[in-house]
Amino acid sequence: MATLExxxxxxxxxEQLTTFESGNEMAAMAAAQINYHIMGYFPITPSTEVAQYLxxxxxxxxxxxxxxxxxxxxxxxxxCYGAAVTxxxxxxxxxxxxxxxxxEQLPVQSGTRFPMVMNLVTRSISGPLDIRGDHSDLYFALNxxxxxxxxxxxxxxxxxNIIALKISEDHNxxxxxxxxxxxxxxxxxxxxxxxxxxxxxxxxxxxxxxTNYPQARDPRKPVTIGAHMNxxxxxxxxxxxxxxxxxSAEIYEKVMNEYxxxxxxxxxxxxxxxxxxAEVAVFLLNSAAESAKDVVDDLRKQGIQAGxxxxxxxxxxxxxxxxxxxxxxxxxxxxxxxxxxxxxGPNMTHEVKSALQQDQENQTIVIxxxxxxxxxxxxxxxxxxxxxxxxxxxxxxxxxxPFDYYGHxxxxxxxxxxxxxxxxxxxxFNSGLIQVTKDEQTNKLxxxxxxxxALTTKPKRLAxxxxxxxxxxxxxxxxxxxxGIEGDIVVLFQTGCAYVVTTSYxxxxxxxxxxxxxxxxxPATLSGTAEAFFExxxxxxxxxxxxxxxxxxxxxxxxxxxxxxxxxxxxxxxKLIMLEYDNEGYMNTGSQMSYSTPMGxxxxxxxxxxxxxxxxxxxxxxxxxxxxxxxPYVFTGTEAFPQDLIKKAAxxxxxxxxxxxxxxxxxxxxxxxxxxxxxxxxxxxxxxxESCFFPLYEIEQGETAITYNPETKNKRIPVTDxxxxxxxxxxxxREENKEMLLEFEQxxxxxxxxxxxxxxxxxx
Numbered sequence: 001m002a003t004l005e006x007x008x009x010x011x012x013x014x015e016q017l018t019t020f021e022s023g024n025e026m027a028a029m030a031a032a033q034i035n036y037h038i039m040g041y042f043p044i045t046p047s048t049e050v051a052q053y054l055x056x057x058x059x060x061x062x063x064x065x066x067x068x069x070x071x072x073x074x075x076x077x078x079x080c081y082g083a084a085v086t087x088x089x090x091x092x093x094x095x096x097x098x099x100x101x102x103x104e105q106l107p108v109q110s111g112t113r114f115p116m117v118m119n120l121v122t123r124s125i126s127g128p129l130d131i132r133g134d135h136s137d138l139y140f141a142l143n144x145x146x147x148x149x150x151x152x153x154x155x156x157x158x159x160x161n162i163i164a165l166k167i168s169e170d171h172n173x174x175x176x177x178x179x180x181x182x183x184x185x186x187x188x189x190x191x192x193x194x195x196x197x198x199x200x201x202x203x204x205x206x207x208x209x210x211t212n213y214p215q216a217r218d219p220r221k222p223v224t225i226g227a228h229m230n231x232x233x234x235x236x237x238x239x240x241x242x243x244x245x246x247x248s249a250e251i252y253e254k255v256m257n258e259y260x261x262x263x264x265x266x267x268x269x270x271x272x273x274x275x276x277x278a279e280v281a282v283f284l285l286n287s288a289a290e291s292a293k294d295v296v297d298d299l300r301k302q303g304i305q306a307g308x309x310x311x312x313x314x315x316x317x318x319x320x321x322x323x324x325x326x327x328x329x330x331x332x333x334x335x336x337x338x339x340x341x342x343x344x345g346p347n348m349t350h351e352v353k354s355a356l357q358q359d360q361e362n363q364t365i366v367i368x369x370x371x372x373x374x375x376x377x378x379x380x381x382x383x384x385x386x387x388x389x390x391x392x393x394x395x396x397x398x399x400x401x402p403f404d405y406y407g408h409x410x411x412x413x414x415x416x417x418x419x420x421x422x423x424x425x426x427x428x429f430n431s432g433l434i435q436v437t438k439d440e441q442t443n444k445l446x447x448x449x450x451x452x453x454a455l456t457t458k459p460k461r462l463a464x465x466x467x468x469x470x471x472x473x474x475x476x477x478x479x480x481x482x483x484g485i486e487g488d489i490v491v492l493f494q495t496g497c498a499y500v501v502t503t504s505y506x507x508x509x510x511x512x513x514x515x516x517x518x519x520x521x522x523p524a525t526l527s528g529t530a531e532a533f534f535e536x537x538x539x540x541x542x543x544x545x546x547x548x549x550x551x552x553x554x555x556x557x558x559x560x561x562x563x564x565x566x567x568x569x570x571x572x573x574x575k576l577i578m579l580e581y582d583n584e585g586y587m588n589t590g591s592q593m594s595y596s597t598p599m600g601x602x603x604x605x606x607x608x609x610x611x612x613x614x615x616x617x618x619x620x621x622x623x624x625x626x627x628x629x630x631x632p633y634v635f636t637g638t639e640a641f642p643q644d645l646i647k648k649a650a651x652x653x654x655x656x657x658x659x660x661x662x663x664x665x666x667x668x669x670x671x672x673x674x675x676x677x678x679x680x681x682x683x684x685x686x687x688x689x690e691s692c693f694f695p696l697y698e699i700e701q702g703e704t705a706i707t708y709n710p711e712t713k714n715k716r717i718p719v720t721d722x723x724x725x726x727x728x729x730x731x732x733x734r735e736e737n738k739e740m741l742l743e744f745e746q747x748x749x750x751x752x753x754x755x756x757x758x759x760x761x762x763x764x
Contacts, residue, residue: 014201014262016194023157023186026193027093027119027179028053030161032063033199034206037088040079042070042098042561043592043605045131046183047121050093052592052604059609065091069593069605072520072561073098077105080116084109084176085225087215089165090116095183096123097518099137101561103144109176110145111241112226113213115168116176117161118146122286122337123183124374126518128505129495132375133183134337135285139347141178145241147248148315151181152271152286154191159265160312166206166255173248174213175241178315184375185287194263205262249316269318271310274300275325278307280390282383283334283352285310288372292383299387306387314348319355326356331365331394333386335406337372345403346370365390367399371406382407417506421463424511426488426547431458434486434646436654444700445654447647455483455646459511461491466509467501471678473668473685474498474581477639478553481579481666484649488512488548490529494522496556497588498581519554519561523569523578526552530576549653550574555581555668557594559622566663570629573660577652580622580663582694583670591673595620598693599744600737602728603673613737614729618747626663627699633659634699638667640685644696644707651700667694675727687722690715692752697759704758719745 021029027050031039041051057063070076073094080090094102099120109116122138124130141148149164151157157179164177181187196202214223229237253269260266273293275281282292289310299306309325309332311318326332336346343350349368356362367389372378385406393399433455435448449455461482468475474497482489492515493499499516502509517525530550536542554562559580566578585603586592593603598619602608606615627634633655637645645666652662667688669681676684688694689708696708710716720741723729732741758764 013198015197016263017197019193019195020190021154021193022049022188022190023151023154023181024049024121024188025053026154026158026195027161028057029195030158030202031065031091032057033196033202034089034091034162034165035063035199035203036065036091038066038068038080038083039091040068040070040076040083041092042073042076042094043557043586043589044073044095044098045589046123046133046187047093047095047098047119048589048592049187050119050121052590055605055607056609059607059612061609061611067605071563071595073101074105074520077102077109080118081105081109081114084114084116085112085216087209087211087217089209091118092116093119093121095121096125096131096137100125100140101520103140106141106144106146106176108226111237113174113241113244114176115165115174117164117168118176118178119157119161120178120180121183121187122180127516129516130374133185133187134373134375136338136373138180139338139340141180142315142347145175145245146315147173147175147177147245147252147313149177149179149252149313150286150311151179151186152290152310154186154189155193155265156267156312157181157186158193158195159259159263160267162202162205163252163255163259163267167248167251169206169210170248170251170255171210171212173244173251175244175248180286182287194265196263201262205259246316249313249318252313267312269311269313270321270325271308271312272325273308273310275307275309277305277328279305279328279330280387280394281307281309281326281329281332282386282390283309283332283348285314285337285348288335288337288378288383291378291380292386295380295383295387304387304391317351317355319351319358322352322355323359323362326362326364327359329364331367331390331399333367333369333390335369335371335386337370339370339373339405349403365393365397365399366402367393368403369406370404376407421511424459428459429461429488430486431455434484434650436650444703445651447650449484449643449646449650452483452642452646458483461489461511462502462509463511464509465507467504468497469670469672471669471671471681472497473583473639473670473681474555477581477666477668478579480639480642480645481637481649481664484646485549485551485653488546490515490533490548490550492517492522492526492529492550492552494519494552494554494558494562495588496554496558497583498553498555500588519558521565522552522554522558522562523566526550526576527569527572527574530574534575547657549656550576552576552578553581554578555583556588557586557592557596560595560620563625566626567629570626570631570661570663573631575656575660577656577662577664578626580665581668582665583668583673584619585670585673587670587673596622598729599747600729600732600740602731608731613731613740618744621751623663623665623699629661630702631661631663632701633662635662635664636666636694636696636698637664638685638689638694638696640682640689641696641708648698648707651698673728676725680725684722684725687717687725690717691719691722691748692716693719693722693748695752695755697755703762704755704764706755706759719748
């Protein structure tokens with residue numbers, strides 16, 4: 001009787017619930033149940049949802065994880081490393097170029113042997129930019145010294161996240177772990193999942209965080225972490241790390257067996273489907289393997305002994321298990337969602353071949369195919385084609401093409417793209433109506449512009465047909481700014497809404513030369529473009545009469561992750577304009593918080609709930625930061641005050657062509673993510689200015705001038721008159737949030753008073 005009672009008690013304690021969720025949701029669920037100390041993160045599609053779900057759960061009081069929004073993935077990796085060396089439990093999630101940006105930090109984490117868990121939601125790496133899922137990012141992680149687990153389903157994402165932490169913290173391993181799953185397949189597709197009802201079950205399974213290794217947590221026990229080494233010491237360090245990584249395979253099997261006893265689910269090193277007597281097989285990572293299993297069933301009905309191999313762990317690489325699985329296989333096709341360019345086959349191909357070389361009796365014909373890059377779908381018909389290639393090799397005894405791509409196709413001359421809109425040259429954009437002169441006494445510029453209506457004859461720089469949301473303020477704001485720019489431009493767009501909705505291959509809405517580069521490197525890229533242009537002009541290799549203005553467009557958090565590059569460009573004083581459209585968030589990835597998000601405002605990573613009320617700190621004053629670099633001209637503007645913005649554009653062009661770097665910040669609306677009505681766009685921008693949240697001013701040759709003062713015009717309004725128009729900020733008007741509102745109002749007033757002081761005292 002006692003035994004039965006114990007069994008019933010244990011069953012109740014380990015009770016599992018069934019839900020229908022995606023991989024990203026289950027990664028967040030596992031993290032919340034573990035209750036990590038710290039998550040350093042930065043938004044990037046398709047991993048961003050992990051942080052969003054955790055923020056929603058935190059707003060409801062479901063975990064205590066400190067979510068720290070970094071300035072970029074390099075920063076998020078630094079946050080995680082700093083927390084890990086303190087002995088904290090640390091969590092992160094990223095994708096694609098986010099992994100690339102933090103890449104140099106990953107060997108630091110593993111080389112100094114500090115545990116953590118990171119979810120890699122796999123996605124193709126730029127360029128060109130593609131946000132869908134392949135494994136080009138995963139392959140860059142192979143040499144970082146991290147344990148790498150693979151999750152084919154949302155259920156596996158949940159389970160392996162729990163298993164990963166226990167492996168990471170094992171005293172024989174003490175290495176960081178990546179859990180990788182396919183972006184927009186496993187990450188977003190909802191499937192039936194079981195999870196533990198009581199998070200105590202999960203916490204008891206992973207146990208207490210270990211303290212039996214050097215940590216920067218006790219000032220009474222000082223330690224030195226990350227000391228530099230010479231070659232003799234470093235090779236010993238690397239050997240120990242290597243041994244720990246190989247040891248993790250043994251620990252993985254031990255932990256997996258313990259978890260199987262607890263959950264009823266197991267994840268062997270290799271997932272082998274119908275491989276006991278297979279003569280022909282495919283080797284696939286993650287979700288594609290699931291598509292191939294149905295094909296195996298059909299082939300078996302036809303008498304073909306087919307099977308599928310899919311590893312659950314690839315670091316360390318399971319060489320011995322693969323040798324055993326392929327002992328009797330006559331032909332194997334390895335399909336990979338990434339290439340190792342120039343290597344006659346991607347990474348898994350060479351690692352499988354290397355494993356088989358150790359078995360002199362193995363005669364398996366190995367065929368390699370690159371497929372599914374950029375998220376190209378993989379259907380059962382594609383899996384059948386893979387099997388047919390392997391069957392042909394088995395029957396003939398050789399592979400006609402040992403390595404090839406699958407799913408590519410040649411273009412046809414008759415389908416060659418033709419311009420729909422003719423590109424325009426500088427003369428088309430010269431109105432002859434804008435006059436800019438320099439006052440030699442004041443060293444300032446004087447600008448004369450005609451009525452705005454007179455400038456409407458200038459053509460737009462962007463063609464119609466872009467995919468922006470209804471009411472988006474980016475393009476009215478940019479086009480108005482461009483009305484003040486005469487002649488040719490070369491524009492660089494950092495990744496963001498403005499770029500994404502205007503250049504979806506094979507289409508482009510741009511009538512003049514446009515370049516794209518990533519958030520963190522736009523200013524440096526354009527500085528290289530500008531300097532190359534000027535140098536080639538000097539050498540006579542480019543028409544010296546060509547007069548070009550170089551403009552970088554940034555926004556959607558670009559002046560967070562790209563701030564370092566922007567400051568470097570400004571300090572070098574290249575002749576270009578950096579123009580930031582301020583929509584107060586990372587709107588292109590789903591309205592996450594950026595440093596330009598105002599205090600208290602709701603985003604998808606600063607939710608509103610019983611334990612938090614939107615963003616917890618004040619917005620970044622980018623214009624003042626850039627002004628501190630002593631560039632010749634800085635300004636703010638908005639479409640709601642058109643003549644003010646056009647005048648500043650004309651000044652910006654003059655300074656960029658004659659003196660050096662210009663920075664401008666224009667406020668634009670985002671009805672979708674501000675949760676505002678489209679018809680109130682101009683009203684909201686005007687209210688932002690007249691409440692002094694977004695003052696209009698310029699800093700010319702180091703001297704500040706307010707260009708619109710609502711106080712002198714008796715038009716200043718309370719901040720609440722601005723906030724009431726946006727759903728993302730209405731909660732600040734509630735009685736329970738009056739202290740946060742007061743702090744926000746006081747900060748706006750403090751910045752306004754400082755700005756007025758600078759306006760009145762030019763030397764400030």
